[in-house]
Amino acid sequence: MRLGKVVRSNSHCDYVVQVDDALEVKNPPSPEDYGFGSFVKLESNQRHWAVGLVYNSQILNPMFPNAGPRLSSQPDPYFSPDLQNEVRTLLSVILIGALDEERSCGWQGIPRVVVPVNTPVFRMSQEEILRFHLNPQGQTQFSYYGLLLSSGGNFANHLVYQVLNDIIPMFSDPAQRRALQILSKELAWKITVGAIRR
Numbered sequence: 287m288r289l290g291k292v293v294r295s296n297s298h299c300d301y302v303v304q305v306d307d308a309l310e311v312k313n314p315p316s317p318e319d320y321g322f323g324s325f326v327k328l329e330s331n332q333r334h335w336a337v338g339l340v341y342n343s344q345i346l347n348p349m350f351p352n353a354g355p356r357l358s359s360q361p362d363p364y365f366s367p368d369l370q371n372e373v374r375t376l377l378s379v380i381l382i383g384a385l386d387e388e389r390s391c392g393w394q395g396i397p398r399v400v401v402p403v404n405t406p407v408f409r410m411s412q413e414e415i416l417r418f419h420l421n422p423q424g425q426t427q428f429s430y431y432g433l434l435l436s437s438g439g440n441f442a443n444h445l446v447y448q449v450l451n452d453i454i455p456m457f458s459d460p461a462q463r464r465a466l467q468i469l470s471k472e473l474a475w476k477i478t479v480g481a482i483r484r
Contacts, residue, residue, distance in 0.1 A: 321340070
């Protein structure tokens, strides 16, 4: 499912995606399609660019700071401006790697290339997410853990915890699941202790 397009970047691996609305597409995505911790892929018809995670969102409403004169509540039959809805939803996406289509696995880390503006962004399927977390030998990989903690913003710990709980049920190998569950429990403890210390 297409979510929107790249409109700018804040750093080499931190991109801003503008979500499609009803004025741009016939069936715009629902809020559940681009929730916190959603896996997305940035790709066009010509090329797959990167895999990313939604780690923040903003609602941009240009009318909010407007303190100018307002239109009267009574409609004027001779003057009816055609106002467009300019409210936008922006997603902050951290790039965490790419899909290797040839070997049916994932490459995890900071992508070397710069993703162009207007590149379409899609929500990833469960099969694609699972493939991204497998190395060429078919073993589980989660090597973008440190990248999320350092670049995931104020919600970095919560983001990693959310991702772990999403991907653990995908793996059938008990040893792989156990390793990720241990990491998840340690992170849950860290989040709890951090909240208590505040």
